[in-house]
Amino acid sequence: MSKTYGIKVSRKGYDVKTASDKQLAFSSQWPLLPIEAEGTYNIASGTQTYTIYNHNLGYVPVFMCWEEDASGNLEVMDASYRNVIADTSDLIYKASYSASAFTLHYKVFRRPLLTEYDAGSLISTDATEKDSGDYGIIVSLPGKDVSSTDKRDFSVRSDVRQLMIHKTGYTTTPVGDGTVTHSLGYNPMYWMYTENTNRNDAGEWSLIAETDDFYISSSTTQFTWVLFTPPGMNWAYILFKDPVNEVG
Amino acid sequence: MGKTSVDNDKAFLISLPGYDVKSATPEQMAVHSGFDYPKIEEDMVGVVDYTVPASVSAGTITIATVDHNLGYIPKVMCFIEDLDNIFNTEYAILPYLTDPGLSTGDVFHCTVNTTQLKLTYVIDATATSPVTLGHDFKFKYQIWVND
Numbered sequence: 001m002s003k004t005y006g007i008k009v010s011r012k013g014y015d016v017k018t019a020s021d022k023q024l025a026f027s028s029q030w031p032l033l034p035i036e037a038e039g040t041y042n043i044a045s046g047t048q049t050y051t052i053y054n055h056n057l058g059y060v061p062v063f064m065c066w067e068e069d070a071s072g073n074l075e076v077m078d079a080s081y082r083n084v085i086a087d088t089s090d091l092i093y094k095a096s097y098s099a100s101a102f103t104l105h106y107k108v109f110r111r112p113l114l115t116e117y118d119a120g121s122l123i124s125t126d127a128t129e130k131d132s133g134d135y136g137i138i139v140s141l142p143g144k145d146v147s148s149t150d151k152r153d154f155s156v157r158s159d160v161r162q163l164m165i166h167k168t169g170y171t172t173t174p175v176g177d178g179t180v181t182h183s184l185g186y187n188p189m190y191w192m193y194t195e196n197t198n199r200n201d202a203g204e205w206s207l208i209a210e211t212d213d214f215y216i217s218s219s220t221t222q223f224t225w226v227l228f229t230p231p232g233m234n235w236a237y238i239l240f241k242d243p244v245n246e247v248g
Numbered sequence: 249m250g251k252t253s254v255d256n257d258k259a260f261l262i263s264l265p266g267y268d269v270k271s272a273t274p275e276q277m278a279v280h281s282g283f284d285y286p287k288i289e290e291d292m293v294g295v296v297d298y299t300v301p302a303s304v305s306a307g308t309i310t311i312a313t314v315d316h317n318l319g320y321i322p323k324v325m326c327f328i329e330d331l332d333n334i335f336n337t338e339y340a341i342l343p344y345l346t347d348p349g350l351s352t353g354d355v356f357h358c359t360v361n362t363t364q365l366k367l368t369y370v371i372d373a374t375a376t377s378p379v380t381l382g383h384d385f386k387f388k389y390q391i392w393v394n395d
Contacts, residue, residue: 006262006265006278007262007278011290012290026278026279027278028262028263028264028265028278028279029264029265029278030264030278031264031277031278032278032279032285032286033285033286034253034274034277034280034283034284034285035252035253035283035284035285035286035394036251036252036253036283037249037250037251037252037253038249038252038284039249039250040249053250064323066323066324068321071361072321072361072362073359073360073361073366074321074323074324074359074360074361075324075342075343075357075358075359075360076324076325076326076341076342076343076358078343080345105323107286107323107394110253110274110275110283111275112275139259139260139279139281140281141281141282141284142254142257142259142281142282151287151289151393152284152320152393152394152395154284154287155260155279155280155281155282155283155284155285156279156285156287157287159290160287160288160289160290160393161287161288161289161290161293161390162285162286162287162288163285163286163288187339189325189327189388190339191341209340209341209343209344210337210339210340210341210344211345212335212336213336214337215335215336215337215338216337216338216339216340217337217338217339218338218339226336228336242390243388244327244329244339244388245295245327245329245339245386245388246295246388247293247294247295247388248293
């Protein structure tokens, strides 16, 4: 990594000079997840296929989906039942069954899923929280007033956490399992994707849910995934500078 | 809504190491004011420890509720940790189906509405003696200030 003349902004309550990587709101040393597109799509009951969004990015983007029921309750999309795929041009709800209608929420991020990247760890020892003052930075979105009290009107803010990317990677040969090392010193939060050619076409990437035959282990030094049932698949992962099992 | 980003916005740009901020693409930026990002409220991140009762009946067990009162349905992420190693997986993103080999069964959920996040364990009528009985779990949730 080259020397840079960048910027780092600590989270509320932490001295930016001593804050650990995960105590930062953001840093020029590593990327966040920029939202390229977002929206909702009404999914009818039964087995359906819909093109949700034509992103036309020319690469398979990182994406995340949630589902909202008729009562207004939302949760992360159950990827063991719902099959949403991204390819180089579209986000598609593909040949997927649902017993009842629901509203799909999606976010497409301006980041290629198939990226080998490692931010490394610069400061891994946590600083002690000093005070609740916020001497940070807020950046409003285009057309929004920087004095707005609605945090949705902002691109980034130092008084909230941003999802900071630590490491990403992918496989190019189908395998049943994989292990990657990381230098975080805590168990990182992750998102996991697969190119499941048993279910979809080559080049179509979907979220994957942990089930009885697919499991995840996340230690302080390694991230491991295992698929019990062959054949293998291609995989893509994102590890965040955010613990999966503590507030951090 | 579709595309929400504004590629040519130049109000606040920070490029990643090795890239000239004057020519970097959005993918090569650390921060770009033309883009929204997932943002997580500091006081809406938490960890919940939970032990499944020794016996359960069909229905919904509320594990925890967290008021957010944002007035809109925020996005949320939640992970479960299997502290007693009874599942194959150590971590899972909720929702998580707990009964190996079953297409229906008991499911841990993390749902959110306009006022509250709720962690629940839904016991299916066909699976009232789950492997989880008496076992310990930990949940990490985060509420985004993004709708």
